[in-house]
Amino acid sequence: MSTITVGQLSLDALDEPLHATTFVVVDLETTGSTSASDSITEIGAVKIRAGEVLGEFATLVDPGVPITPFVSVLTGITDRMVSTAPSIATVLPAFLEFAAGAVLVAHNAPFDVGFLKAACVRHDHPWPHPQVVDTAVLARRVLTRDEVPNCKLGTLAGFFTATTTPNHRALADARATVDVLHGLIGRLGTLGVHSLPELRGFTSRVTDAQRRKRHLADPLPHSPGVYVFADSTGSPLYVGTSKDLRSRVRQYFVASETRTRMGEMVGLAESVDSIVCAHALEAQVRELRLITSLKPRYNRRSKNGDRTVWLKLTREVFPRLSVVREVRSDGAHYFGPLRSTSQAEQVRDAIHDAVPLRQCTDRLLPGKPVRGACALAEIGRCHAPCEDRVDPAGYAELVARVVRAWQADVSELIEPLRHRLDQLAADQRYEDAAAVRDRIATLVRSCARMQSLGTLTRIAELVAARPDGGGGWELAVIRRGRLVGSEVAPRGVAPMPIVSSLVATAEAIPDTSDSATMATVEESEILLRWLQEPGVRLVATSDPWASPARGAARLRSWLASAEGARRSADPFADRRRLPVSHQPTRSTA
Known part of the structure; x- marks a missing residue:
């Protein structure tokens, strides 16, 4: 740990207030990304002050835990290097003294400040609450995409011709951030930012044009609902939701709204329409439906579109797995919803590892071989219906095994994968084992999601109530996973007559077994989360709401431990804890 004095940089373009400000530019290296x-x-x-470097502070810190190989490769810091370094309990008081009275500067400041705060809590040091400047946020406000493709420290250091190249070592990255800060301050000077309050307030700067539009929020009620910004032609720009419409919309015209894209959107907006909702759940669902139908240009979700994909067992004598983007009423079995094509492919690969379904796309008929068997058949990964090695009845049992796993007992797919993982462990094939572990996790997670949604979308009608926090009840009627009615029973008012009226006037849903088409996946997931919140009560239901006794939900604890193993780069940490063969348990809502 040392303090040295070096030469001077020029900031003559700045006026006295910023010249008089002392900044401490800090960077940390850590064992991971979570300060807790x-x-x-x-x-x-x-x-630094007035462009002059007053001193530097640099030290390694013994973290008290092993440094993972990934972090060592990234930073160059190894267990041996920190073995003789002081602990954070020793270093922290020295750093706080070094930074006392200065404005703290960091690139992606929440990360560095979060770790420093956590260290203060652990070692009973009061956090001094310094003013903080984030160079990443400043860069996003000052620079355009035409100038820099992103606001990473390395990119900005190159753009401002920093004298130090960032290399994931703390002092080098701090020196590079100093040059980035000087470059940003120089740019800010041309925008009329000359003092510390102006510098810190620049990230939430609101134009006069935005302030003049505050009147657009005046007609809105203090109620939960959905708001829609529109331009001069009436075209929707942005859809949002809030528990208090007027208060939320007013935030777009004051300094508390800091998102650059929202400032641009407000500049184009000429009107704000609102839809008052009974409670927050209805507002969430209406927001989702409006974004899906209107596709406002400033809602990120509307730009992504519907990315939901499914795995389909094709309608053939010898079915195969196919990735599709919609569920049709064709009698085929569908697995999903899945969040992306890559996830669908990973689930498909896991199923192929567990069950020898064919992977070719040929049209096959019994007794009519089309060609010689492929390499998969030769290594036992396919039963080769192309050469009549399996009859339709035998192949149908393979298909039935996959469907049973999808709908009820996931262990039929996991058991073969677990055996493969054990074999890879014995052979010390670590990378292959990690891939199998991740496939198991993806398969379990996807089955759990499918089964949870299925339990809701199969119910013809479900009525639920949630305490509103004021002695009343928020009511919801759900049919086939779709919200069809919502209301509030205020405190002191009997809720059941309101429930009866709500059920009678709720949106009608066709009586069909194809529940997957009744609501979007996102809407059903919103409803499922709401139903699982503490305090929610089931008022009435036409069908039992129950999960499969041997469904994938029982493996959620294993999923959490598997994720921990993945982060620690240990592919075998949880293979023996995978509960495939234990007694079934019934899970109900």
Whole structure:
């Protein structure tokens, strides 16, 4: 740990207030990304004022835990390097003294400040609550995409010709951030930013044109609902939701709204329409439906479109798995919803690892071989119906095994994968084992999602109530996974007559077994989360709401531990804890 004095940089373009401000530019290296569980391995800081470097602070820190190989490769910091370094308990008071009275500057400041705050809590040091400037946020406000493709420190250091190249070491990255800060301050000077309050307030700067539009919020009620910004032609720009429509919309015209795209949107807006909703759940659902139908240009969700995909068992004598984007009423079995094509492909690969379904796209008929068997058949990964090695009845049992796993007992797919994982462990094939572990996790997660949604979308009608926090009840009628009615029973008013009226006037849903088409996946998931919140009560239901006794939901605890194993780069940490063969348990809502 050392403090040295170096030469001077020129900031003559700045006026006295910023010249008089002392900044401490800090960067940390850590064992991971979570301040609650990870530790600091290195601190680097540079103190500057008026363009002059007043001193530097640099030290390695013993984190008290092993440094993972990934972090060592990224930063170059190893367990051996920190073995003789001081602990954070020793380093923290020295750093706080070095930074006392200065404005703290960091690139992606929440990360560095979060770790410093966590260290103060652990070692009973009061956090000094310094003013903080984030160079990443400043860069997003000052620079355009034409100038830099992103606001990463390395990109900005190159753009401003920093004298130090960032290399994931604390002092080097802090020195590079100093040059980035100087470059940004120089750009800000041309925009009329000359003092510390102006510098910190620049990230939430609101134009006069935006302030003049505050009257657009005046007609809106203080009620939950959905708001729609529209331009001069009436075209929707942005759809949002709030528990208090007027208060939320007013935030778009004051400094509390800091998103650049929203400032641009407000500049184009000429009107704000609203839809008052009974409660927040209805507002969420209406927002989703409006974004889906209107596709406003400033809603990111509307730009992504519907990315839901499914795995389909094709309607053939010898079915195969196919990735599709919609569910049709064709009698085929569908697995999903899945969040992306890559996830669908990973689930498909896991199923192929567990069950020898054919993977070719040929049209096959019994007794009519089309060609010689492929390599998969030769290694036992396919029963080769193309050569009549399996009859339709035998192949149908393979298909039935997959369907049973989808709908009820996921262990039929997991058991073969677990055996493969054990074999890879014995052979010390670590990368292959990690891939199998991740396939198992994706398969379990996807089955759990499918089965949870299926339990809801199969119910013809479900009525639920949630306490509104004021002695009343928020009521919802759900049919086939779609919200069809919502109301509030205020405190002191009997809720059941309101429930009866709500059920009688709710949106009618066709009586069909194809429940997948009744609502979007996102809407059903919103409803499912709401139903699982504490305090929600089922008022009435036409069908039992129950999960499969041996369904994938029983493996959620294993999923959490598998994710921990993935992050720790240990492919075998949880293979023996996978509960495939234990007694079934019934899970009900």
